[in-house]
Amino acid sequence: MSVANSVTIAVNGREIVGVLHQPLVEALRCAGIVVPTLCHHPALSGLGACRLCVVEVTRGEGKPRLTTACNFPVLPDLTVRTDTDWVRRTRRGVLELLVMLAPGSPEVLALAREYGAEVADSPERDGERCIRCGLCVRVCAEIVGAQALGWHGRGAERRVATPFDDWTDQCIGCGACSAVCPTDAIHMEEEAARRFVERAGPDRLCRYALLGLTPAAVCSNGYQCWRCEVEQRIGDGLRDHPAFCEAAIYGRAKVRSRRSRNPSRSHKPGAKPSGSRSPSQSRRQP
Ligand code: SF4
Numbered sequence: 145m146s147v148a149n150s151v152t153i154a155v156n157g158r159e160i161v162g163v164l165h166q167p168l169v170e171a172l173r174c175a176g177i178v179v180p181t182l183c184h185h186p187a188l189s190g191l192g193a194c195r196l197c198v199v200e201v202t203r204g205e206g207k208p209r210l211t212t213a214c215n216f217p218v219l220p221d222l223t224v225r226t227d228t229d230w231v232r233r234t235r236r237g238v239l240e241l242l243v244m245l246a247p248g249s250p251e252v253l254a255l256a257r258e259y260g261a262e263v264a265d266s267p268e269r270d271g272e273r274c275i276r277c278g279l280c281v282r283v284c285a286e287i288v289g290a291q292a293l294g295w296h297g298r299g300a301e302r303r304v305a306t307p308f309d310d311w312t313d314q315c316i317g318c319g320a321c322s323a324v325c326p327t328d329a330i331h332m333e334e335e336a337a338r339r340f341v342e343r344a345g346p347d348r349l350c351r352y353a354l355l356g357l358t359p360a361a362v363c364s365n366g367y368q369c370w371r372c373e374v375e376q377r378i379g380d381g382l383r384d385h386p387a388f389c390e391a392a393i394y395g396r397a398k399v400r401s402r403r404s405r406n407p408s409r410s411h412k413p414g415a416k417p418s419g420s421r422s423p424s425q426s427r428r429q430p
């Protein structure tokens with residue numbers, strides 16, 4: 145941390161040091177202050193979708209207000225309270241809504257119990273785990289660059305799905321969506337990898353190890369990228385999935401810059417990207 149960028153903020157009566165404009169939740173975590181999160185991932189910009197990381201902030205002599213810590217920046221002259229009655233009441237209300245959305249999620253139910261949220265029955269969503277946080281959609285588009293997932297429906301019917309709810313050539317079977325999902329709502333299937341090999345033939349692009357076009361015989365994981373230990377060993381800075389390692393991000397930057405020089409190569413959702421690909425991702429059905 146450069147000294148010029150460090151900012152001291154007051155949290156729950158003590159002082160901690162963060163980096164100017166760093167997401168508040170990360171500064172709090174570095175200082176060992178626990179704030180519950182579901183839709184936050186350090187590799188993606190904060191969207192504030194689940195509202196669970198709400199905290200009380202005051203700037204200077206201003207009035208305290210509630211804000212989500214994952215998309216609020218560290219700023220000078222900030223006072224933060226993470227465990228007031230107001231905060232706990234708000235989190236409880238948020239969790240009551242999340243339980244209605246995803247009554248099948250043990251993660252959500254555990255948080256609901258911790259905050260004393262009422263768990264209402266919603267038989268029509270029995271077994272549902274998805275809290276509609278959008279992390280899977282964003283990781284697929286922003287980190288992997290595949291854009292194989294999107295939103296379908298509106299209101300209570302809104303859900304994540306592949307285009308036309310079908311197998312899609314845009315999915316490369318990397319498993320990043322499954323890795324980031326906070327409620328374990330997406331599971332990778334070996335069956336999907338087998339279909340990939342059947343459809344796509346003997347070669348596919350190895351995104352993470354950056355081996356280029358790789359014959360099936362070389363990939364010891366049978367193209368199940370989410371099991372790729374090669375890449376997991378490569379990336380020291382790797383968080384919990386190969387998609388977030390420096391090498392993968394560097395590789396994507398190169399692909400993007402090539403696309404920007406040759407816009408005709410950029411593929412739109414629904415169009416087949418260069419190289420044969422096949423679906424290998426499926427949502428767990430309630
Ligand atoms: S497995 Fe498919 S849908 Fe999931 S992040 Fe990778 S490309 Fe996207």
Ligand code: SF4
Pocket residue numbers: 273274275276277278279280281304321324325326327328329330
């Ligand atoms: S499947 Fe998981 S990551 Fe995707 S929106 Fe639902 S809860 Fe979020």
Ligand code: FES
Pocket residue numbers: 180181182183184191192193194195196197198212213214215
């Ligand atoms: S973690 Fe901040 S809104 Fe979801």
